[in-house]
Amino acid sequence: MFSKLLEGLYHKIFINIVIGISSSVVYVEEYEKQKLLGTYSETFNTTTIDTKMYEYIKSFTSESPYNYIALLDNSLIQGAIPTCEKKDMSNYFDKDSSKYICYQNRWASYSSKPELNFLQKTYSTVGLDFIFSPFSILSRFFKDKINSTLALYILIEEQRISLAVFDNAELLYADYLKMDTIQESEDVLLYENADDDIDLDLENSIDLDDIESIDSLENFGDIEDLDTLDDIDEFSEAQETEEEIEENADESSIDDIDGFNEDYNRFTRVQHSINNYYKDARYESKFLEKIYIADSVGSSRELKRYFEEEMFLSVYVRRLDLSAEVCEIAKAETI
Amino acid sequence: MKYSYIKPRKKTVISSELQLLLSFFTITIFMLSLTYLFLVFKDYRFSQNTQDMIAKKIELENDVATMQSQITFIEKEVLLYERVNTKNSVLKDSIENLFDLVPDRITLTQASLLKNGLILYGVTPNKDVYNFMLQAPLRSIFSETYSSFYPAQNGWLRFVSTNYIDEDELKETVVEEGEDEY
Numbered sequence: 001m002f003s004k005l006l007e008g009l010y011h012k013i014f015i016n017i018v019i020g021i022s023s024s025v026v027y028v029e030e031y032e033k034q035k036l037l038g039t040y041s042e043t044f045n046t047t048t049i050d051t052k053m054y055e056y057i058k059s060f061t062s063e064s065p066y067n068y069i070a071l072l073d074n075s076l077i078q079g080a081i082p083t084c085e086k087k088d089m090s091n092y093f094d095k096d097s098s099k100y101i102c103y104q105n106r107w108a109s110y111s112s113k114p115e116l117n118f119l120q121k122t123y124s125t126v127g128l129d130f131i132f133s134p135f136s137i138l139s140r141f142f143k144d145k146i147n148s149t150l151a152l153y154i155l156i157e158e159q160r161i162s163l164a165v166f167d168n169a170e171l172l173y174a175d176y177l178k179m180d181t182i183q184e185s186e187d188v189l190l191y192e193n194a195d196d197d198i199d200l201d202l203e204n205s206i207d208l209d210d211i212e213s214i215d216s217l218e219n220f221g222d223i224e225d226l227d228t229l230d231d232i233d234e235f236s237e238a239q240e241t242e243e244e245i246e247e248n249a250d251e252s253s254i255d256d257i258d259g260f261n262e263d264y265n266r267f268t269r270v271q272h273s274i275n276n277y278y279k280d281a282r283y284e285s286k287f288l289e290k291i292y293i294a295d296s297v298g299s300s301r302e303l304k305r306y307f308e309e310e311m312f313l314s315v316y317v318r319r320l321d322l323s324a325e326v327c328e329i330a331k332a333e334t335i
Numbered sequence: 336m337k338y339s340y341i342k343p344r345k346k347t348v349i350s351s352e353l354q355l356l357l358s359f360f361t362i363t364i365f366m367l368s369l370t371y372l373f374l375v376f377k378d379y380r381f382s383q384n385t386q387d388m389i390a391k392k393i394e395l396e397n398d399v400a401t402m403q404s405q406i407t408f409i410e411k412e413v414l415l416y417e418r419v420n421t422k423n424s425v426l427k428d429s430i431e432n433l434f435d436l437v438p439d440r441i442t443l444t445q446a447s448l449l450k451n452g453l454i455l456y457g458v459t460p461n462k463d464v465y466n467f468m469l470q471a472p473l474r475s476i477f478s479e480t481y482s483s484f485y486p487a488q489n490g491w492l493r494f495v496s497t498n499y500i501d502e503d504e505l506k507e508t509v510v511e512e513g514e515d516e517y
Contacts, residue, residue, distance in 0.1 A: 130341065332338065
């Protein structure tokens with residue numbers, strides 16, 4: 001009673017963290033009772049927590065003791081299963097090393113305990129109040145369709161895909177996919193490291209004077225004969241024109257190709273998972289005709305085309321602000 | 336409905352620093368209250384003791400007054416005892432002196448010691464023995480001495496000797512004795 005009274009005196013602050021490929025989005029909503037006072041969002045170049053992110057979050061948490069920090073679970077070992085019976089759960093995941101939540105006593109989502117503990121430890125400086133499964137986001141986001149439509153429901157994040165087949169609010173199949181894309185930033189780091197290695201290697205480089213068999217290289221003089229070939233010029237001209245065409249193509253649609261690759265990658269992964277759904281005897285297979293996509297990335301145009309053209313499925317896409325959705329679920333949890 | 340894998344942290348308005356500060360204040364106030372209560376109790380006990388002491392003092396004063404009166408009484412008794420003792424010793428001395436006065440040949444049958452005199456009854460072989468051996472010392476002591484004789488059956492004489500001391504002389508003697516004492 002007293003705590004409820006105090007709760008009314010303070011603002012409620014919902015801080016939501018969504019981890020991307022190489023960055024994290026911190027989305028904040030501030031409420032006075034039921035009234036939204038403001039929303040704030042900031043992207044940080046870290047997938048854990050750095051000083052800037054800590055200070056940003058701290059600036060909000062210091063405002064009110066009634067602050068809730070929510071994180072979208074990005075554990076590798078997680079998923080959803082079509083049962084809430086404890087005895088059946090062991091068919092799908094290791095119950096001892098996982099935490100699970102039952103939804104409407106029909107289906108459950110689970111996540112690895114060590115990874116959840118690791119997340120809590122990573123964010124221990126600010127502290128976590130909630131860790132949400134992407135499947136709970138997915139089921140809430142499509143709750144109007146789940147109860148009536150048999151379809152494949154997909155939540156697309158930057159690097160992860162959560163997919164679930166629901167039929168009349170019954171979960172038939174679920175899978176959590178992590179994309180195998182190599183991060184650009186990692187590439188840059190790799191090259192940087194390579195440069196460092198080269199610099200270091202210079203000190204220990206091979207002294208050419210030490211090579212005794214250098215004389216044997218004189219025989220390479222015979223290669224000069226190749227310049228006398230008549231058709232060599234034609235060959236070089238043809239190569240140049242091809243390169244020019246490729247260069248022009250690269251410049252105009254480099255972004256499209258990246259998006260194309262990502263979408264195709266997503267499509268193949270989802271397709272593989274659908275095959276698994278049809279083949280795996282543990283799951284009740286019903287023929288899929290529709291796909292509902294919750295797109296938080298904004299690159300589902302190609303993906304939609306793939307599903308329509310390759311698998312002849314009806315595709316419906318809804319744009320999703322993942323951070324805001326995590327915030328919604330956090331609010332629902334605190335009521 | 337539950338959506339989160341973990342439970343939210345307990346929300347409290349009081350931060351840990353404030354909690355620490357408040358607990359210190361609480362302990363301090365508690366200790367001060369205890370000290371205050373202790374002092375109040377001590378004060379109460381002290382006033383109680385004071386009242387008890389006053390009551391005891393009054394009782395003791397009454398006792399002292401009683402004892403004082405007892406002492407006065409006892410002193411009076413002592414004085415009385417001393418007086419009686421003195422009188423008795425005087426009497427004893429007087430009787431001893433009296434018996435020392437009486438010669439062997441005279442036999443006393445009765446002696447009456449008066450306040451200012453002495454009456455002796457006895458038997459003497461003859462008047463001379465009485466006159467020389469008893470009356471002479473009696474006259475030196477008493478201012479007035481009267482003797483009367485009458486014959487006994489065996490031929491001896493019974494006598495009655497009445498002796499008085501002059502009261503003025505006696506008073507002077509007493510005054511002299513009193514002056515000697517002080």
